[in-house]
Amino acid sequence: MASADWAPTKQSYEVFSEVSAKVDERLQKLQQTIDTDVAAFVKLVANSGTPAVAP
Numbered sequence: 001m002a003s004a005d006w007a008p009t010k011q012s013y014e015v016f017s018e019v020s021a022k023v024d025e026r027l028q029k030l031q032q033t034i035d036t037d038v039a040a041f042v043k044l045v046a047n048s049g050t051p052a053v054a055p
Contacts, residue, residue: 008016045052 042052
């Protein structure tokens with residue numbers, strides 16, 4: 001919208017706000033998964049003695 005001659009419409013701002021909130025929610029869920037599930041998997045692999053990356 002930087003190249004438009006007019007400011008974004010009210011509807012544009014409303015849609016951006018709605019989509020932005022949904023993206024933020026998904027990012028929080030992703031971070032939670034990384035912090036719990038991925039961290040637990042990394043710990044499991046480390047404790048098993050198996051190399052994390054096989055040659």
